[in-house]
Amino acid sequence: MAAVIYSLALVVLLAVHLSYFGKVACDDSALGGSFIFGDSLVDAGNNNYLPTLSKANIKPNGIDFKASGGNPTGRYTNGRTIGDIVGEELGQPNYAQPFLSPNTTGKALLYGVNYASGGGGVMNATGRIFVNRLGMDVQIDYFNITRKQIDKLLGASQARDYIMKKSIFSVTVGANDFLNNYLLPVLSIGARISETPDAFIDDMLGHFRDQLTRLYKLDARKFVIGNVGPIGCIPYQKTINQLNENECVELANKLAIQYNGRLKDLVAQLNENLPGATFVVANVYDMVLELITNYDKYGFTTATRACCGNGGQFAGIIPCGPTSSLCKDRSKHVFWDPYHPSEAANLILAKKLLDGDKKYISPMNLRQLRDL
Ligand SMILES: *[C@@H]1O[C@H](CO)[C@@H](O)[C@H](O)[C@H]1NC(C)=O
Numbered sequence: 001m002a003a004v005i006y007s008l009a010l011v012v013l014l015a016v017h018l019s020y021f022g023k024v025a026c027d028d029s030a031l032g033g034s035f036i037f038g039d040s041l042v043d044a045g046n047n048n049y050l051p052t053l054s055k056a057n058i059k060p061n062g063i064d065f066k067a068s069g070g071n072p073t074g075r076y077t078n079g080r081t082i083g084d085i086v087g088e089e090l091g092q093p094n095y096a097q098p099f100l101s102p103n104t105t106g107k108a109l110l111y112g113v114n115y116a117s118g119g120g121g122v123m124n125a126t127g128r129i130f131v132n133r134l135g136m137d138v139q140i141d142y143f144n145i146t147r148k149q150i151d152k153l154l155g156a157s158q159a160r161d162y163i164m165k166k167s168i169f170s171v172t173v174g175a176n177d178f179l180n181n182y183l184l185p186v187l188s189i190g191a192r193i194s195e196t197p198d199a200f201i202d203d204m205l206g207h208f209r210d211q212l213t214r215l216y217k218l219d220a221r222k223f224v225i226g227n228v229g230p231i232g233c234i235p236y237q238k239t240i241n242q243l244n245e246n247e248c249v250e251l252a253n254k255l256a257i258q259y260n261g262r263l264k265d266l267v268a269q270l271n272e273n274l275p276g277a278t279f280v281v282a283n284v285y286d287m288v289l290e291l292i293t294n295y296d297k298y299g300f301t302t303a304t305r306a307c308c309g310n311g312g313q314f315a316g317i318i319p320c321g322p323t324s325s326l327c328k329d330r331s332k333h334v335f336w337d338p339y340h341p342s343e344a345a346n347l348i349l350a351k352k353l354l355d356g357d358k359k360y361i362s363p364m365n366l367r368q369l370r371d372l
């Protein structure tokens with residue numbers, strides 16, 4: 001009798017124990033994989049492995065990134081990207097690793113993989129000035145490789161479930177198609193003469209539709225699509241156009257607004273035409289503009305001056321590197337470098353994506369998307 005009670009107690013204890021650790025290790029409600037596509041806003045180190053002029057694995061990038069002890073990782077910011085923060089908040093124990101890193105193999109794939117690349121865009125020609133970068137076509141070719149590896153890890157049927165139900169696909173792309181393609185004077189003058197903004201945006205969204213449809217064919221179902229931010233308001237654009245603090249470059253912002261309007265229509269069509277898929281639009285444009293306009297309300301002292309950079313009145317010409325001037329208080333700058341938000345700004349933006357209302361993330365926020 002005593003032995004029976006004893007072993008029962010042991011079973012109960014074991015069960016309590018198992019469920020406790022089960023929660024930590026693989027919480028049922030936690031996000032499975034975070035598959036991240038896009039450009040330097042979310043690149044976590046892919047460009048470290050490319051012969052490219054667009055690199056961020058140089059100091060002082062990463063100075064506030066705890067997981068690397070403040071060493072550069074290839075992220076184009078001082079700390080975490082929005083992709084890192086969102087993954088953490090949705091219950092991931094590890095960051096999605098860069099696809100090109102030799103360590104991104106085996107079970108690590110189940111946390112998701114990061115395919116983003118500084119300089120990359122929707123169009124293949126985007127970012128040519130950097131010599132090398134991964135455009136969206138190539139990023140999806142790479143996911144196709146990961147997809148087969150996950151089949152091997154979990155078996156075909158469980159893999160399909162994991163991708164469809166437990167994983168989120170985020171795509172943050174488009175800014176370079178304007179900044180480092182259509183608007184680039186030297187390289188695109190031909191294209192700009194022969195192609196109206198409308199025609200360029202048409203072409204771009206046609207490619208983007210094909211790319212998102214390819215991801216769907218590979219079983220992606222929960223999508224977050226970032227629209228293009230106010231690219232006329234970044235320190236680089238303000239510096240080279242010699243604007244005042246409170247001005248932005250009109251043509252660049254106008255193109256972004258035009259593209260974003262059409263992107264909304266595309267996403268509505270995809271939601272209707274691809275059964276079982278949920279596409280959410282992150283309104284990066286309005287979120288970042290709000291931060292830039294009301295920077296003091298959010299605790300920043302400037303939304304114009306890059307914290308790390310050189311050149312012109314806003315340190316906005318030369319990218320962040322060892323010889324850059326560095327600001328005193330990194331948490332007080334909206335922009336880390338001439339192009340990219342600081343970790344402090346990323347934290348505020350990520351919070352809006354996770355818990356915000358339809359003004360910034362629509363038709364649902366990321367916590368709701370995870371729980372679908
Ligand atoms: C890969 O893993 C090894 C062994 O754990 C580690 O020493 C190395 O720093 C890792 N490399 C990257 C790029 O993460």
Ligand SMILES: *[C@@H]1O[C@H](CO)[C@@H](O)[C@H](O)[C@H]1NC(C)=O
Nearest residue numbers: 123124125135137138141207
């Ligand atoms: C884009 O370039 C890659 C290789 O760099 C190629 O495989 C792909 O077919 C190209 N896509 C288009 C639409 O030209």
Ligand SMILES: *[C@@H]1O[C@H](CO)[C@@H](O)[C@H](O)[C@H]1NC(C)=O
Nearest residue numbers: 140141144145214215217218
């Ligand atoms: C994935 O790769 C296979 C070849 O391994 C190819 O047949 C298939 O068309 C690819 N799928 C997509 C959506 O690119």
